[in-house]
Structures are given as C-alpha cells and as structure tokens.
Amino acid sequence: MELTRRELIAAFLGSAVAASACRRSRSRAPVPGEIIDRAVDTGHRLRGGPLPRAEVAEQVEVLIIGAGIAGLSAAWRLAGAGLKDVRVVELDDAVGGTSRSGKNSVSAFPWGAHYLPAPLTQQGPVMRMLREMGAVKGTDVEGYPTFEEELLIREPDERLFYQGDWYEGLYLYAGASPADLAELKRFEARMNAFAAARDGKGRKAFTVPTALSSDDAEWTALDKVSMAQWMEAEGFRSPRLKWFVDYACRDDYGATSEGVSAWAAIWYFAARQDGKGERSEGFLSWPEGNGRLVRQLMSSLGPKQVERHVLVHTVEPGADGCRVEALDAKEGKPRAFQARQVVFAGPHFVAAHVVAPWRQQRPEWLGAFTYGPWVVANLTLSGPPRSRGFPLAWDNVFYESRSLGYVLATHQALRQYEGGPTVLTWYLPMVGLDVKAEREKVLSAGYAEWEGMVMADLMMAHPGIAEQALRLEVMRWGHAMIRPTPGFMWGPARFAAQESLGRTLHFAHTDLGGMALFEEANWFGVKAAERVLKELGQSVTSWL
Known part of the structure; x- marks a missing residue:
C-alpha cells in the first residue's frame, strides 16, 4: 500500500516532523537535485552468481582491497616502511569510504564522518598522521597535545531545536x-x-x-x-x-x-x-569533514597506486600468496592479481561473499556483524538559514526528529557567512533493530521522497528555508556503520574476525573495532600493514 506524504515522513522522521510538515503543506517548488550513490548497484553483482576469471594475473607484492580509511591507513603504513610495490583497489569512483567528501562552488562538504575528536595522547598512528599534516601545535603543562586553533571547532559549536526555539548545547536545560x-x-x-x-x-x-x-x-x-x-x-x-x-x-x-x-x-x-x-x-574539523584526513593518507601514495572501479569478487589465499579475481566495473572486463600479501580492507559482510574459503564454509561468527544504514544529504543555500533563539552553530540538532539535524559545512571558514551562500550536511541514521527492513526502506525511496523528507525536517526549524534552497544531493549508505550490539564488543566474533587467514590474507576495517570511528579504522589498517611487513621479513617498529 502506498503511503501518504505525511505517513512517509512519520515513518522516517517521526510524528512531530510529519505534523509540522502538514501545517506547512502549502505548495512549493521541489529543490533540484539527485541521488548520487551508485556503488550499491555494482556491489550487488557479488550475489549474482559466478563472475568471469582472467587468464593472466598482474603481479604485485601487496594488494589492498578497499580504499576506505582502513585500507588507506594500511597503505600509508606500508609507504612509511618504504614499500613501493603496493596497489590499492576500490570499487567506487571516490576513495575514503564513509569519510569521503564532495565540493561545489560554495564549499567542500562531507558525505559521512565530519570530525575527529582531539586525541588525549601523544602516541599512536592518529597522532603521527596529525603531526604529518601540521595539525599539532605542541603540548600543554599536563602533557596533553594541543592543536592548531583553526582546526578546532569554533563557537558556537552545538545547539538544540525544541518546540520552535534554538537552545545552546545538546542537553535540553x-x-x-x-x-x-x-x-x-x-x-x-x-x-x-x-x-x-x-x-x-x-x-x-x-x-x-x-x-x-x-x-x-x-x-x-x-x-x-x-x-x-x-x-x-x-x-x-x-x-x-x-x-x-x-x-x-x-x-x-x-x-x-x-x-x-x-x-x-x-x-x-x-x-x-x-x-x-x-x-x-574538542573536535578537529574541516569544511569537507574527514575528507581532509583521506587526502592526507592519500598524499603518501603515488598516482598509480590507487585504482578505482575495481570489483573484487574472489580472494583465494595460498601458501605463497593470494590469487585475486576482479572485474573492471566500468568495462565489464575480468582482471586478476597475484599478490604475495593481501589486506582485505572491506567490511565482513562483503568478505563473506569474496573470501573463497568462507564462501565454501561460512564461519558462524560472521552472523554477529550488524550494519546500520544511513542517509546523508547536502543542501546548498543562497544564505544561512534564519532561525529564532540561540544562533547558528556548527552542529544543529533537532530534539523532536529522528534525524540528527545538520552540520554547517562553512562554519570553519574564517569569513563570516552573514549573507553569503552555505551548505548544510543533513544526517539520518536508520535505527530500527531490523537492519534489513531499514535498508530496504532507505533504498526504496526515490529522490522525490527524500527531497520531501529532508525539506520537511529542515522547514520545521527554518520555515523559510525552501526559498533559499538551490540544490540538494542525497547519498544512501546501505551498510554505513557497524553496530556495537549487546555482546558484540567483547564477544568471540569480533576477535575471530581480527585473525589473519593463513600467512597471506589479513583484515582491516572499522568493524573489527566494533565502532565506525576513524581511530578504529586507522588502528586496524596499521595493524594489518605491520602483519604484512612481518610476513615479508621486514623488521618492524610498531606505530601502534
């Protein structure tokens, strides 16, 4: 049965947003835009039966499958050890996974993760990376690291919308x-x-x-x-x-x-x-969010080391290396790699379909991994949204909505956007316990439905925002985040997944940490790379 507009908004965002949308139901021109995600369609080819195999395999010392934060962190660590024959292959046309970013004539903006909490310690790979990019200013009297002021979120940083007004902070005082x-x-x-x-x-x-x-x-x-x-x-x-x-x-x-x-x-x-x-x-952030950290990790790699549009469909580990079968996702031509060492830097729900021994006999512990879908939208405005109460902040949260509200992409810019254009990055996690049903809801809604829902949510707090809207782009993440469900963080599945398969296939992904956070992906990427170095006979001083 087809849902009415109000029922659709209530199903995704809650009754308060639906009621507000009904009160403001006068006709308006839809905001031009599109749904921009495409990789989900290509990725589902993994479930479509056997794919063709290549006759000749390309030789490479280390192959990294996946150019999200974990894969790029592994490549960064190997580059730090002086290893040159390293290839990273990625299905999508953009690297970074859920830390990827976009850009238009107004601003750069995130398509997922948009900040990094300032570390409390001087040690570890995240601090090494921040020092490389010149983000660390020094050390305070207690020994904690300090960071360049322009990278720390400037005030006002957070506000909360409730029953018609904005309030400071995220607790409703x-x-x-x-x-x-x-x-x-x-x-x-x-x-x-x-x-x-x-x-x-x-x-x-x-x-x-x-x-x-x-x-x-x-x-x-x-x-x-x-x-x-x-x-x-x-x-x-x-x-x-x-x-x-x-x-x-x-x-x-x-x-x-x-x-x-x-x-x-x-x-x-x-x-x-x-x-x-x-x-x-506090938080370190940039207009493009964690896309800035993606760029930093990429800076350690040569222009030919990262290949996009490569759909890996089979990884066969052996005593002397791994045979990796793939498909050129643009041209449909089979490719193959023979690598001495492989880092599989994708989520384990993908590994279940790709790692040949697991296809033949699926480990029971794979069932413990649960991934929740998200929707992220970037809305370009002719000017900052008008509102009542506490002023526009970096993070703007709606108390009565199931969305997380929005982040202001231009907040960190040195100039004040008192009248100029800006970009809002809007976030909706689909939090239902039945993640399959939530994923189907996300993927079944088209652009018109998402445009209606995003604008209904924003119009509740900013009644005049429709007149300011220039363009809306929507990204659907079907398996955006690993969920730390009860029993998962310290249960056997997560630790079993961290083990290498033989001496040639290693794993790196944020799901190994149980939390979809930059620090977890970075840690496991570096850890996998150091296992690779050890197997290649290199003496390793750990960055961990």
Missing part, C-alpha cells in the same frame, strides 16, 4: 526540573568515574582505540546488556537524559540505546576524558 538536573549530575559523575577507572595493569577501563581498553571482567560485563537496560537498572529514568544518551548512540553508532551495548555507550562518554569531565580540546 530549558524547562528541566530539579529532578532532571539531579539525574544528569549523577549520570555525569558515573561517566567521570568510568573515565578515571584503571585496572591492575594500569590500563584505562575505556580508552581510544578500543583495543587498548581493559579486558577485565568488571568492565567487559557491561557489554552483555544494552545501554537502555543499564540505565533502567541504575535508576536513570529522566526523559531528557534518556534522549541525550539515545542521541549519543544514534550519532556515533546509528542505533538507539536499546540496540547498543552498555559498554559501547559508556565508552562514548568516558573514553575521551580523564575522569574530570571534558578534558579533550
């Missing part, structure tokens, strides 16, 4: 009762205690990356329940606090607190501070 505020204070104290906690070996209970966190049962037991269950057991029942925690889970994990492990949700609040509250310098 307006109208909060003394009981609400007391519960918030108690929750913050608990998170600070988690952040300060150390085990008998001196390891933080929760830290970045997750691989360095304590594995003591005192903390890992939190992975067995959902964050919603933990909050109920701890007596956290304030609707405002529950919304705030749900927002955190939707923002970083693409799921609500019902579908996120309590360990993962507490990690969100505790891992990036030292137990005294907000210790991190």
Whole structure:
C-alpha cells in the first residue's frame, strides 16, 4: 500500500516532523537535485552468481582491497616502511569510504564522518598522521597535545531545536526540573568515574582505540546488556537524559540505546576524558569533514597506486600468496592479481561473499556483524538559514526528529557567512533493530521522497528555508556503520574476525573495532600493514 506524504515522513522522521510538515503543506517548488550513490548497484553483482576469471594475473607484492580509511591507513603504513610495490583497489569512483567528501562552488562538504575528536595522547598512528599534516601545535603543562586553533571547532559549536526555539548545547536545560538536573549530575559523575577507572595493569577501563581498553571482567560485563537496560537498572529514568544518551548512540553508532551495548555507550562518554569531565580540546574539523584526513593518507601514495572501479569478487589465499579475481566495473572486463600479501580492507559482510574459503564454509561468527544504514544529504543555500533563539552553530540538532539535524559545512571558514551562500550536511541514521527492513526502506525511496523528507525536517526549524534552497544531493549508505550490539564488543566474533587467514590474507576495517570511528579504522589498517611487513621479513617498529 502506498503511503501518504505525511505517513512517509512519520515513518522516517517521526510524528512531530510529519505534523509540522502538514501545517506547512502549502505548495512549493521541489529543490533540484539527485541521488548520487551508485556503488550499491555494482556491489550487488557479488550475489549474482559466478563472475568471469582472467587468464593472466598482474603481479604485485601487496594488494589492498578497499580504499576506505582502513585500507588507506594500511597503505600509508606500508609507504612509511618504504614499500613501493603496493596497489590499492576500490570499487567506487571516490576513495575514503564513509569519510569521503564532495565540493561545489560554495564549499567542500562531507558525505559521512565530519570530525575527529582531539586525541588525549601523544602516541599512536592518529597522532603521527596529525603531526604529518601540521595539525599539532605542541603540548600543554599536563602533557596533553594541543592543536592548531583553526582546526578546532569554533563557537558556537552545538545547539538544540525544541518546540520552535534554538537552545545552546545538546542537553535540553530549558524547562528541566530539579529532578532532571539531579539525574544528569549523577549520570555525569558515573561517566567521570568510568573515565578515571584503571585496572591492575594500569590500563584505562575505556580508552581510544578500543583495543587498548581493559579486558577485565568488571568492565567487559557491561557489554552483555544494552545501554537502555543499564540505565533502567541504575535508576536513570529522566526523559531528557534518556534522549541525550539515545542521541549519543544514534550519532556515533546509528542505533538507539536499546540496540547498543552498555559498554559501547559508556565508552562514548568516558573514553575521551580523564575522569574530570571534558578534558579533550574538542573536535578537529574541516569544511569537507574527514575528507581532509583521506587526502592526507592519500598524499603518501603515488598516482598509480590507487585504482578505482575495481570489483573484487574472489580472494583465494595460498601458501605463497593470494590469487585475486576482479572485474573492471566500468568495462565489464575480468582482471586478476597475484599478490604475495593481501589486506582485505572491506567490511565482513562483503568478505563473506569474496573470501573463497568462507564462501565454501561460512564461519558462524560472521552472523554477529550488524550494519546500520544511513542517509546523508547536502543542501546548498543562497544564505544561512534564519532561525529564532540561540544562533547558528556548527552542529544543529533537532530534539523532536529522528534525524540528527545538520552540520554547517562553512562554519570553519574564517569569513563570516552573514549573507553569503552555505551548505548544510543533513544526517539520518536508520535505527530500527531490523537492519534489513531499514535498508530496504532507505533504498526504496526515490529522490522525490527524500527531497520531501529532508525539506520537511529542515522547514520545521527554518520555515523559510525552501526559498533559499538551490540544490540538494542525497547519498544512501546501505551498510554505513557497524553496530556495537549487546555482546558484540567483547564477544568471540569480533576477535575471530581480527585473525589473519593463513600467512597471506589479513583484515582491516572499522568493524573489527566494533565502532565506525576513524581511530578504529586507522588502528586496524596499521595493524594489518605491520602483519604484512612481518610476513615479508621486514623488521618492524610498531606505530601502534
């Protein structure tokens, strides 16, 4: 049965947005634009039966399959070791995975991840990369790294829309009762205690990356329940606090607190501070979001080392290397590679269809990997959107919508956009527990439906925005983010997936960390590269 416009908006964004759209239902010209994702159609060819094999294989020392952050991080690490015969192949026409970016005449803008939390430590591959790009300014009196001011999100950084007005920050203080505020204070104290906690070996209970966190049962037991269950057991029942925690889970994990492990949700609040509250310098960001970090990783590679439009459909590991069968996704011609070492830097739901031994006998633990879909839209405006209350910020969140609101791509520009054009990057995680049904919903809606939903959401907070809209582009991510579901972070599946297959096939992806975060992808990319170097007989001083 075909849904009405109001029913469609309610199904995706909630009843409050649908009611607002109904009140503002006067006719308007649709915003010109398009759905720009295409790789999903090509990628689904993996399920269409056997694909042709090439007669001759190209010889390469190291082949990296996938040019997302993990694959590029692996290539960056190998380049740092002086390895030259490295090839990266990517299905899409753009590199970076969910950190990719776009650009128009107004601004660069993200198509996914749009910031990097400022690290608290001087060690590790992320800090090495930030030093390479000149982002690190120095060290403060406590030994924490400091960063160049122009990279830190300038104020105002966050605001929240609720019942017609904008308010500062992401917790709804307006109208909060003394009981609400007391519960918030108690929750913050608990998170600070988690952040300060150390085990008998001196390891933080929760830290970045997750691989360095304590594995003591005192903390890992939190992975067995959902964050919603933990909050109920701890007596956290304030609707405002529950919304705030749900927002955190939707923002970083693409799921609500019902579908996120309590360990993962507490990690969100505790891992990036030292137990005294907000210790991190904040967020590092650029107009193109984490596309800037993609560009930095790419700068270590030669122009011919990264090939696009390559659909890898079979990886056959052997004692002396791997045979990799692929298809030129543009011309349909078969290709093959014979590599001494291979890094598969794609998600495990793809690996299940590509790694030959797994096709023949699928490991049971692959079923534990769950990926949530997202939709990202970039809307170009003739000027900044007009609003009432707290002024326009970098991150602009809607309390009454299932979307995450939008990020202002031009916020970090040195000039003020008081009257000039700008770009809004709008985010919608599809948080339902049935990810297959959520994915089908995302892919079934066409441009007209998405245009209607994006504009309905934005018009709730900015009634005049339709007159300012110049162009809308929509990106659907069918398997955008690994979900840290209860039992996954410290269960056997994630650790089984981290193991190499023999001595020639290694894995690197953010799903190995259980969280779709830059730091996790970077960590596992570097880790896989160092396994490659070891197998090639090189002496390795770890960057980890």
